[in-house]
Amino acid sequence: MIKWKLNQNGYAWAEENERQLCSKYEPTKEAQLWVNAQNFSGKEKQICVVGLGALYHIFELRDRFKDVELILISSGEIDLFNAPTAMQIEWQNLLQSKAWYFSNMSLDRIAELCVIQDFSPAVVLFRAACDFTEIQIYEKLRGLHKGTLLQNNALESKVDKANMCKLLTGVGEKDLINIKSLSTQSAQTNDNEFSKEEKAYLVLKELIR
Amino acid sequence: MKVLVVSLLRIGDFLQIAPTLAKMQVDRQIELHLLLNSGLEQAEALFPQFKYHFFPRAHLQELVVNKNISVLSAFDFLLKFIDKLNLLQFDEVQNWTHNWLSARLIDLIDAKKYSGVRFRAGKLVPISPEEKYMSEIWQSSATPRIDYVDALAKIHGVQPAEKLPAIKREGPIYLQIFTSDIKKNWPQKKWLTLASTLKEIKKANPEFPDVRILCSESEIEKIIPDFFSYPIDVLSFVDLKQALAKASLIVSGDTSIIHLAATSQTPIVGLYLGPANAKKTGPRQKSATILEAQVECSPCFHSQTCSQKRHLCSEQLTEEIVLEGIMRQLEQDFNKQYFIQSIATPEKIHTIYKENLVEVNT
DSSP states (O other): OEEEEEOTTSOEEEEETTEESSOSSOHHHHHHHHHHHTOOOSOOSEEEEEOOTTSHHHHHHHHHOTTSEEEEEESSOOOOTTSOHHHHHHHHHHHHSSEEEEESOOHHHHHHHHHHHTOOOEEEEOGGGOOHHHHHHHHHHHTOOGGGHHHHHHHHTTTOHHHHHHHHHTSOSTTOOOGGGOOOHHHHTOOSOOOHHHHHHHHHHHHTO | OEEEEEEOSOHHHHHHHHHHHHHHHHHHTOEEEEEEETTOTTHHHHOTTSEEEEEOHHHHHHHHHOTTSOHHHHHHHHHHHHHHHHTTOOSEEEEOSOSHHHHHHHTTSOOSEEESSOEETTEEOOOOHHHHHHHHHHTSSOOOSSOHHHHHHHHTTOOOOOOBOOOOOOSOEEEEOOOSSGGGOOOHHHHHHHHHHHHHHHHHOTTSOOEEEEOOGGGHHHHHHHHTTSOEEOOOHHHHHHHHTTOSEEEEESSHHHHHHHHTTOOEEEEEOTTOOHHHHOOSBTTOEEEEEOOTTOSOOTTSOOOSSSOHHHHHSOHHHHHHHHHHHHHSOTTOOEEEEEOSSTTEEEEEETTEEEEEEO
C-alpha cells in the first residue's frame, strides 16, 4: 500500500513498503531533473516510462511533451486512494490524454503487446523508485541481455549482507543502477553487526537525501 | 592524543566553532584533526594549528547520481578514503555537525571514544539530553537558551571560547551586500542608499572611514551596476581576514564573513533577516550590534519558502535604522553588547541591553 505524506513545503510524497517513490524534499525538482537527464530529442512520437514513482515525473513529461503518446508501465497498480485530490484529478486527466497505462501484467504479455501494437517507443526507466519487476520489464522492452539477472537479484535483495558482498565483489560494474533505487529495509531489520560495505552504503544514501 | 572533529557543514559554521576548537586543543593538549567538506580548503590557512582532512562530498555525490557511472565507484572511493583516515588511529571522534551524514560516517571511523550524534554498528546511539535539546530547538523557530557554539560545546563537554570584544580601528567600513539565502538578503537598493549616505558623511567629515563593498566573484555582475562608483573587493578568506583585521566596521547579513569578522575582533553590525536567528548563530562578539525585524513570521526556516507576499522583515529594517546601528557601533564603548530591534513603528527603535528592553528615540 502506498502511503502519501506532505513535506514541510506542502508537497505530497509517497512511500511503499518503506521504499521512497519520489524525493521527500523536492519531488517536482527531481521530476524536472529526471526528464532533463533522459535527453529526449523532441522528435519522439511515443515514450514508454517504466516505473511511475509518485507520478511527478509523468506529469512533468506530459507538460513538456504535450503531443507525445505516453505508454506508462508499473509492476503493480498505482494506488492513489490516499493521494491528494489534485493529484488524483491530474492523473485522471492525463489518462484521458494521449496516454496508455499498463500494470500487473506479466513480462511476456507486455512484450507481446509491444509487438502487437507495433510501437517502438523510447523506453525509459524511473530509476529513482523502480522495483525489481520494473527493471525486468524495462530490460525486456529494451531487448537487453538476460545475463543481467544476477545483478537484478542482488539489487532486489538490496543490502542483505550476503548479497551486498556479492554485489560488490562478484558483479560486473556496468549494469548497476542508481543507488536511490536500493532499499535499506533488510539492513535496518538486521540485528547483526553491519559490514563496512553496508555502513558505506548508508553514508552514500545520506548524500542524496 | 589524537582527536578527530567532524564538521560537515559550510565555512560559516566552521568559523563559528573554530575558536572553541582552538581552545579545546590548548586546554586538552591534543593533536586536533578536522574533517571538513571539500571546498573548505581555505580553512587551513585561517587556522593552521589544526590538521585537515577534506570529505569529498561533491565528488561522491556525482559518483552516486551520475547514471553513466557505476555505483561501485562511489563505494570504492568512500572506503579508500575511510581506510586512509583510519590509518591515523584516532583516540576520539567528535561529531560537531549534528546531521545524519556525519553520524553515519562516524560509524566507519575507528576510535576508542566518541561524542555527538552517531551510529554504532548501524544503529543510532541513544542521544544525550543536550543533543536532544539541540535537535528540538534547531528544528523549530523557538529561541534557544544558549547559542549554537555553546550548545555544541556542552554536547562535547568542552569550554566554549570566550566571546571577544571588538577592537576599535581606523580602516574602512566594509559592506557585504549578499548572503547565501535570498530570504536573508537586505535589498540592494537599501544598501546603495546606505552607502551613499556614508559617502556623504565622509565628504563632510574627512576623518570618517571609507566605504568599501565586499562580494564574491559570482556576485560581482549583480553588484557593479549599482556600486560602480565604490571600491569593490573580491577577496579570498585569507585576504579577507587581513582586511577585516584593519577595518573599522563590517556590515553584513548572516554570512560566513560576519563570523570571520568576530574571530578578527572587527566591530560588527549584523542584519539578521529571514531565517537568520541571532540567538542561535549570531556573531560571537561581545559588542556586536544585531538588527532584527520584529515581524510575526521571523525568524522563518532555512528550507522553506518565504510565507509572505512581501519580504516584510527587510522592509521593516530601514536604511535609517541600519545607519543608527552603524553610528552607534562606531561610537560605542566596546564593552557593551547591544541588540537593537526594529519594531512596527519605524519612528522608534528598541534597544535591548542585557535582556532589558529600553525604549530610545531615534
